[in-house]
Amino acid sequence: MRGYSDTIRDALSRQNARLFAPDERKSDKELRRLSVRETAEALRINYNTLRHHLKHMDGFPDGRLEPGNRRTFSVEEIHEIQRILYEAGKIPREFYPRKGETDLPATIAVYNLKGGVAKTSLTSNLSEFLAVRGYRVLLIDLDPQGSLSDLFDVKADIDDLPSIYDVLRTEGPVPITEAIAPTYFPNIDIVPGSLSMTEFEFETSASFRLADGVGTPWHRKIVNALELVDSYYDVILFDTPPHMSFAVIAAVFAANGLLIPVSAGMLDVVSLEKFLDLGASTLEVVEQVEQEKEYDFMRFILTRYSPHDQAQLQLSSFLRSQLGPAMLKTDFLNSAAIGDGSNAMQPIMELGPQAAGTRKTYDRIFECLQNITYEVEEEIMASWGFKLPKMGGE
Numbered sequence: 001m002r003g004y005s006d007t008i009r010d011a012l013s014r015q016n017a018r019l020f021a022p023d024e025r026k027s028d029k030e031l032r033r034l035s036v037r038e039t040a041e042a043l044r045i046n047y048n049t050l051r052h053h054l055k056h057m058d059g060f061p062d063g064r065l066e067p068g069n070r071r072t073f074s075v076e077e078i079h080e081i082q083r084i085l086y087e088a089g090k091i092p093r094e095f096y097p098r099k100g101e102t103d104l105p106a107t108i109a110v111y112n113l114k115g116g117v118a119k120t121s122l123t124s125n126l127s128e129f130l131a132v133r134g135y136r137v138l139l140i141d142l143d144p145q146g147s148l149s150d151l152f153d154v155k156a157d158i159d160d161l162p163s164i165y166d167v168l169r170t171e172g173p174v175p176i177t178e179a180i181a182p183t184y185f186p187n188i189d190i191v192p193g194s195l196s197m198t199e200f201e202f203e204t205s206a207s208f209r210l211a212d213g214v215g216t217p218w219h220r221k222i223v224n225a226l227e228l229v230d231s232y233y234d235v236i237l238f239d240t241p242p243h244m245s246f247a248v249i250a251a252v253f254a255a256n257g258l259l260i261p262v263s264a265g266m267l268d269v270v271s272l273e274k275f276l277d278l279g280a281s282t283l284e285v286v287e288q289v290e291q292e293k294e295y296d297f298m299r300f301i302l303t304r305y306s307p308h309d310q311a312q313l314q315l316s317s318f319l320r321s322q323l324g325p326a327m328l329k330t331d332f333l334n335s336a337a338i339g340d341g342s343n344a345m346q347p348i349m350e351l352g353p354q355a356a357g358t359r360k361t362y363d364r365i366f367e368c369l370q371n372i373t374y375e376v377e378e379e380i381m382a383s384w385g386f387k388l389p390k391m392g393g394e
């Protein structure tokens, strides 16, 4: 196993060097810049209104003039435009992506014990859409496999960085601020995952035998750790592993919102029932020593969905009829631009239309993610007491 692991790691790093040449790391590559139209969408301003402001108000970044006289902005420039417009009263408070001073960050666990239901793809794509909107996002990768961390090019095990394990471990835990790494994407930081998270599980079960009642109880370790960063982030997103673990329960306990991806297969629905039952039972264990856990929201999202597939169509209407408004209206569509292929590891926001087959394919999945983000944002804003206008109803 070790031999094959070495072989694959070497091959991957060679491939990485090729993909991101001449820069060796993904982080060194310039991020895609957004057109004025995309900027308007990100700021939730009418396109012509934005153009009007850009022409008649002062102080905006110039952006860059591309061939064909098209202006583009970097994500940082978009945030600068947003700040100026907000301060000038051109963006209403409910479209301004900041929690109030006394609000807690929206802390959302992307949670389902089944593997392959697009937890990591949803977390990465959603985080980038929220970050472009201007939210300050912290990702926490609880999967020992660390796929989300790999995606954001923060590799704790390879680069010997502190990981979520170091925050949670029994012996000499570090403050979470020491384990937070910036990513190449503006407004996104991450506490990377690590294989050593498996240690946390051993330590925690050993502590039951020791049961000395000293130190932080395991289920509070994440909530307590997050207190340090409450004022720095607007949204905290947990990506979870496809198995039950103490860390997952601690994250679900720390979250104030749950986002549950479900794929539309018969076996997925059967496992959903078992997963929810198990999830509820584990929380009940925690509730024996805590108050009853209340969530601001709990929403299901259909993932990898192909509306042209009859069987999937039937299952989706079954789920909708049973779960009602708990299901997001927007399904996370199956898209070649996200699935495995040459684009693997690239969230849609970074890809850009050229890389995604046809323009139509790209626009479809981009719009889909925009709508998912809007619905999640409705929940985030509601948790801070703001009401977003209905989607598309500007």
Ligand SMILES: Nc1ncnc2c1ncn2[C@@H]1O[C@H](COP(=O)(O)OP(=O)(O)O)[C@@H](O)[C@H]1O
Pocket: 114, 115, 116, 117, 118, 119, 120, 121, 122, 147, 242, 303, 304, 305, 332, 333, 334, 335, 336, 338, 339, 340
């Ligand atoms: N919307 C989608 N369209 C096509 N393929 C997808 C989509 N979402 C995820 N996938 C693919 O499904 C596989 C599992 O996704 P992943 O996000 O890793 O799931 P999980 O984290 O739940 O295990 C990956 O190969 C990913 O590329």
Ligand SMILES: [Mg+2]
Pocket: 119, 120, 121, 143, 147, 239, 240, 241
């Ligand atoms: Mg995953």
